[in-house]
Amino acid sequence: MRYWLFFAAKLAFGALLFTGIWMGMEAFLPEPATIQDVKLGRFGQDLTWTTAIFVYFLAAAGALYVIVLDQRYRCRTCLRRLRMPVNVGAWDKMLRIGKPQMEYICTFGHGTLNVTLVNFTGEGDNWREHDDNIWRELESLSAGDRK
Numbered sequence: 001m002r003y004w005l006f007f008a009a010k011l012a013f014g015a016l017l018f019t020g021i022w023m024g025m026e027a028f029l030p031e032p033a034t035i036q037d038v039k040l041g042r043f044g045q046d047l048t049w050t051t052a053i054f055v056y057f058l059a060a061a062g063a064l065y066v067i068v069l070d071q072r073y074r075c076r077t078c079l080r081r082l083r084m085p086v087n088v089g090a091w092d093k094m095l096r097i098g099k100p101q102m103e104y105i106c107t108f109g110h111g112t113l114n115v116t117l118v119n120f121t122g123e124g125d126n127w128r129e130h131d132d133n134i135w136r137e138l139e140s141l142s143a144g145d146r147k
């Protein structure tokens with residue numbers, strides 16, 4: 001839940017930022033010229049506005065891409081960036097060893113993300129949450145020492 005709230009907050013911030021940029025463009029860019037009572041349109045007829053809208057669109061699309069990309073490589077539990085990418089599988093022995101994947105891990109042990117490098121069937125990323133078995137085993141060992 002926290003993961004999706006963070007994603008929604010980033011999207012809302014991006015929408016707010018680009019709404020502000022659009023309002024700034026409307027405030028500072030000159031209106032298109034009027035020729036004999038015919039007002040030219042902003043997009044496609046006025047070069048300044050057309051260029052500004054192209055740049056605005058590219059910046060907005062790039063920001064959306066960065067937001068989604070950043071969210072993809074975050075831990076689903078603690079929202080920290082996933083670290084330590086490791087290649088898993090093999091390109092030349094795909095049927096025996098497995099499809100090539102990049103495996104990322106949360107440094108606090110919450111889970112592992114497997115990103116497939118070959119995507120034949122449209123399957124997405126595979127997030128596996130880790131149990132805290134290691135910690136339970138350690139606690140049981142230390143509890144066993146005390147008895």
Ligand SMILES: [Zn+2]
Nearest residue numbers: 075078106110
């Ligand atoms: Zn984590």
